[in-house]
Amino acid sequence: MSPPILYSLRRCPYTMRARLAILLSKQTVILREIVLKNIPPQMLAVSKHARVPLLVFDDGTVIEESLDIMLWALAQNDPSDLLLSSQVDALPAMLALIDRNDNVFVPALERYKAAARYHDTAQEHYLDQCQPFISHLEQRLDEHHFLMGMTPSLVDYALLPFVRQFSRVNHRGYLQSPHKNVRRWMNSHYEQPIFSKAMTPCPLWLDNQDIVLFGGQ
The missing domain is CATH 3.40.30.10 (Glutaredoxin)
Structure with a gap:
């Protein structure tokens, strides 16, 4: 085969x-x-x-x-x-966070990206729509190095491409934002050869x- x-x-x-x-x-x-x-x-x-x-x-x-x-x-x-097989509730929790990413954060991100591309004056408004999800990740990463614990899991790799896109829309603003844990998390992925x-x-x-x-x- x-x-x-x-x-x-x-x-x-x-x-x-x-x-x-x-x-x-x-x-x-x-x-x-x-x-x-x-x-x-x-x-x-x-x-x-x-x-x-x-x-x-x-x-x-x-x-x-x-x-x-x-x-x-x-x-x-x-x-x-990465599926955290020994933790009974881990997969449902990861899938719930991925669902929030895909169905809440990504639509807001698409509007934010489009506003930046076309110099729409509503860019800050769409950025504000993205912030609750990024802030949620920041809080999780304040507790441990990755989103589910001290090692990467399915949810880290599932969210990485979209947070990466968010960081690139206004990279200077991203670097100046208070989301230091998200930046650390992103950099830790960039340093991996697999990326x-x-x-x-x-x-x-x-x-x-x-x-x-x-x-x-």
Whole structure:
């Protein structure tokens, strides 16, 4: 059986989630890097949504949600115990925080990013809509080094790409904000080699259709 195919867009935060989980779980996938302006017909044939990340298996199984790809990868192998398997209530708590990120913080973040891009005078208003979630993370990180304890977990890697985007909208303002714990947390991720591996560029698949293996041991 050949490895599953991961359709990927490197700078997409949802794809970053999937790539991080695949690396952390030491799974191997065939990476197909795409651009949204030229979606491969092979991708359209298996997913009407045509969104990344998209994980496609030999048997026709398709996983279309980034969090589900993370959970699949860690179910295969979780050498760093990112699922905190010994803590009964840990996974529901992590999933609840990820849900808050995806359904409350991310919509506010998208409005904040758009306002900054178009120099909208409402930029500060949308920043204020992002702040409660960032402040919540700051409080959690005041208690321990990572969001669930002293070691990274699923939720750290699931939220990282989006907090990274937030930090880059107005980087000077982010550096001057009182969220010192969030900055420490972000820097600790940036210092990990796995982050660089997840962000390493690779050729667009439609340009040459070469087989590019990603992840593994």
